[in-house]
Amino acid sequence: MDEILEILEKDGRTSFEDIARMLKKKTAAVKAAVARYQKEGVILKYKAVINKELIRDAVSQVRALIEVNITPQKDVGFDRVAERIYLFPEVSSCYLISGTYDLLLIVEGRDLQAVSRFVAEKLAPLENVKGTTTHFLLKKYKEDGVVLKHKEENKRIAISY
Amino acid sequence: MSVTRKVKKLQPSGIREFFDLVLGMKDVISLGVGEPDFVTPWQIREAGIYSLEEGFTSYTSNKGLYKLRLGIARYLKNRWGLEYSPEEEILITVGASEGMDLALRTLVNPKDKILIPVPSYVSYGPLTELVGGEPVYIDTTPYDFKLTPELLEKYAAKKPKALILNYPSNPTGVSYTARELGEINRILLKYRILCITDEIYGELTYDFEHTPFATLKGAKDNTVYLDGFSKSYAMTGWRVGFAAGPRDIISAMNKIHQYTIMCVSITSQMAACEALESGRRSVEEMKREYRRRRGFVIAELNRMGLECHMPQGAFYAFPSIRSSGMSSIDFCQKLLKDQKVAVVPGTAFTPMAEGYVRISYASSTNSLKEALNRIGVFLEKRRPV
Numbered sequence: 022m023d024e025i026l027e028i029l030e031k032d033g034r035t036s037f038e039d040i041a042r043m044l045k046k047k048t049a050a051v052k053a054a055v056a057r058y059q060k061e062g063v064i065l066k067y068k069a070v071i072n073k074e075l076i077r078d079a080v081s082q083v084r085a086l087i088e089v090n091i092t093p094q095k096d097v098g099f100d101r102v103a104e105r106i107y108l109f110p111e112v113s114s115c116y117l118i119s120g121t122y123d124l125l126l127i128v129e130g131r132d133l134q135a136v137s138r139f140v141a142e143k144l145a146p147l148e149n150v151k152g153t154t155t156h157f158l159l160k161k162y163k164e165d166g167v168v169l170k171h172k173e174e175n176k177r178i179a180i181s182y
Numbered sequence: 183m184s185v186t187r188k189v190k191k192l193q194p195s196g197i198r199e200f201f202d203l204v205l206g207m208k209d210v211i212s213l214g215v216g217e218p219d220f221v222t223p224w225q226i227r228e229a230g231i232y233s234l235e236e237g238f239t240s241y242t243s244n245k246g247l248y249k250l251r252l253g254i255a256r257y258l259k260n261r262w263g264l265e266y267s268p269e270e271e272i273l274i275t276v277g278a279s280e281g282m283d284l285a286l287r288t289l290v291n292p293k294d295k296i297l298i299p300v301p302s303y304v305s306y307g308p309l310t311e312l313v314g315g316e317p318v319y320i321d322t323t324p325y326d327f328k329l330t331p332e333l334l335e336k337y338a339a340k341k342p343k344a345l346i347l348n349y350p351s352n353p354t355g356v357s358y359t360a361r362e363l364g365e366i367n368r369i370l371l372k373y374r375i376l377c378i379t380d381e382i383y384g385e386l387t388y389d390f391e392h393t394p395f396a397t398l399k400g401a402k403d404n405t406v407y408l409d410g411f412s413k414s415y416a417m418t419g420w421r422v423g424f425a426a427g428p429r430d431i432i433s434a435m436n437k438i439h440q441y442t443i444m445c446v447s448i449t450s451q452m453a454a455c456e457a458l459e460s461g462r463r464s465v466e467e468m469k470r471e472y473r474r475r476r477g478f479v480i481a482e483l484n485r486m487g488l489e490c491h492m493p494q495g496a497f498y499a500f501p502s503i504r505s506s507g508m509s510s511i512d513f514c515q516k517l518l519k520d521q522k523v524a525v526v527p528g529t530a531f532t533p534m535a536e537g538y539v540r541i542s543y544a545s546s547t548n549s550l551k552e553a554l555n556r557i558g559v560f561l562e563k564r565r566p567v
Contacts, residue, residue: 028474032547039551042481043474176221180204180214180524182304182352 025054026063033067072169074161082129084113084158085136089124089144090151099123102149111139122154133157192308197530200514204524211553212545214524216352218416218497219544222453223464226415229456230449238448244440246274246424247451253458254424262394264402270429273436274422274446274454278382281408281425282346283309284435285378289406290315294343299329300532301500303352303380318342321534326491327354327500331365338369344376347395350383353531353540354500355476355493360393367398377405382423383496385414385465388473390494396426403428413496414465415457420450472497475543475550482554483541486561497544500528504537506561514539520563521556 024044028035037055041048058064073082091102099117103124107115114127126144130136136155145153161169204210221227245251251268258264266272275281282305290296292314298306299320307317320337322329329347347366350357358366370377377395384392396402410423425435476493483490483501490501503513510527517523528538543550 024470024474027470035547039478039547043477045477177215177217177219178205179207179210179212180201180526181216182526182530 023054025051026058029055029064029067070165070167074169083132083136085128085130086156086158087126087128087140087144088122088154088156089126090122090153091124092149092151093123094149102147105147106144106150109139109143111136111143188312188314192311197511197527200511200518200527203515204518207518207522210518210522210524211549211556212524213541213543213550213553214526215542215544217418217544218413218468219546220416220468222415222417222420223457223461225460226417226453226457226464230420230453233449233452238452240448242274242445242448242451244445245272245436246446247448247455250274250451250455250458251424253455254426257458258394258426262397264394264396264407264426266426267429271426271432273425273432273439274451275408275410275425275439276421276423276443276446277412277418278380278408278410278423279305280439280443281406281410281423281435282306282378282380284438285406285408285425285427285431286310286315287313287438288431288434289344289376289378291343295340297334297337297342297345297375299345299347301327301351301353301528301535301538302346302531303348304531306346306348315343319532319534321532323534323538327351327356328358328362329366331369334366334369338373338375341373342375344378345370346378346380348380348382350387350392350493350495352383352496353498353526353528353535355496355498356491357387357390357392357494357496359390360398363393363395364398367395367401371400371404377401379405379407381407381409383413384409386469386472386497387495388469388476389492392495406431411454411457414468415454415461416464416468417450417453417457420447420453422446422450422454472543475545475547478547479541479543479550479554482558486554486558488557488561497542499541499543500535500538501541502537503539506564508564510536510539516564517557517560521560523553523556523560 025040028040037048037051040051091099093099094101103115103117106112111128111130112126113129116125117123118125128136128139130139140153140155144150204214251272254272255266255268258266286309290313294315295318296310296315297318297320299322310317318340320333379395381394394407396405396407406425406427408425411417479499480490480492483499487505488501488503490499493499506513510529514525514527526540528535528540
């Protein structure tokens with residue numbers, strides 16, 4: 022992977038100037054490369070990783086992993102059904118996977134009832150959905166490579182040879 | 183109780199006071215640290231923990247676990263094409279530091295001259311003095327901190343016993359290409375000078391491939407090669423290093439090692455085995471990160487008028503601070519007091535490095551950025567009107 026992408030994946034706010042210095046490139050070249058990545062859809066968007074457990078006043082959210090068994094359709098396989106499912110705003114992630122079921126969804130809702138209602142009223146009745154299994158998330162330890170913990174203290178002594 | 187004359191004569195580090203000042207201060211951004219900011223990769227830590235759970239709490243053979251020596255022999259072969267016998271030519275040491283001590287104790291007779299290019303890591307001179315040898319410091323500051331063939335040739339005439347060569351260098355980050363090392367090797371062989379190489383930062387070489395000295399033509403029988411896990415695998419606190427060299431020298435080093443150290447902690451040795459097995463990816467990742475920080479730091483330093491060569495390895499920048507009009511120690515103390523940023527005065531590494539400071543970029547990009555900003559503010563405030 023291009024090092025520009027590696028840097029941005031770690032910190033999306035790194036400036037073009039800083040990236041240029043790090044990689045000994047021209048700022049304009051970095052800018053052009055990033056523009057190209059955005060245009061090609063390699064870079065989809067920039068966002069902050071937020072530890073929602075630390076936000077007390079935030080509307081509480083529950084998340085569930087939902088396994089979905091579906092009947093594939095002629096010519097389009099799973100894609101058509103998957104699309105009908107992932108377009109629901111409640112679905113934050115949707116993966117087609119190998120194994121005993123077909124789709125794995127991550128669904129978010131205000132509370133248990135909201136998620137249950139989505140499953141019962143929107144997801145399960147879909148024509149090609151054969152069955153669902155819902156797992157509610159209890160605690161997040163690590164997400165997208167980030168350990169959800171307060172910053173660790175520096176354990177090195179402050180000065181050494 | 184009286185302390186021996188030899189120990190009394192040892193120079194205490196001149197900047198102890200400055201170090202104490204840093205250690206006593208809170209909320210300092212320190213670019214004065216001589217070790218990685220990464221913690222040891224998890225799979226390596228896990229291997230150490232598992233070895234404890236399994237009850238590996240005993241001594242190992244003096245030379246170190248055979249499995250580790252074999253792993254090192256394979257690494258040296260696969261990575262550099264170097265052939266060392268794990269039975270007789272490799273010794274596991276408490277960091278490269280112990281390896282250096284053992285090598286000097288094994289090779290230096292009283293009054294023997296040992297060449298030490300400076301600025302250098304702080305232990306070489308004192309360890310030489312402890313065994314009664316005579317350190318001969320070669321000032322490389324006028325040559326971009328490099329030991330040039332001309333310079334070495336000049337000092338070779340003094341009939342030294344050995345040269346201590348550390349590359350990539352702490353504190354300057356300077357390293358040597360294969361061609362440059364070839365020149366050095368040619369002179370060493372010509373004058374029959376042994377080479378003790380400290381290649382602890384070898385894996386952190388950025389602009390070209392590191393060349394272990396022992397790979398040079400005719401060098402292997404003339405070289406004690408010291409390396410370890412501290413810098414490349416972020417394992418400083420585990421204290422595992424190794425020495426590789428001719429069997430008679432390794433066997434002599436092991437004689438001292440068996441009486442003084444016995445063996446390296448088995449937990450650390452087990453963890454080091456895992457590092458060799460699965461740590462390659464982490465090494466490459468950390469190296470890429472250091473290289474990026476290097477580009478950033480050097481560009482920033484030069485921009486603010488602290489002239490700095492591009493270091494080829496390790497994780498140190500060694501800029502000149504002459505444009506500030508301050509001495510090294512003055513610069514460091516004032517920077518610490520004014521801006522709470524710690525860097526190490528060049529004079530910590532030799533009096534000849536007056537006018538330089540060592541900046542470690544083994545810190546997160548955010549800390550580096552903040553620290554460099556503060557250095558910028560510091561310089562701006564003190565700019566003569």
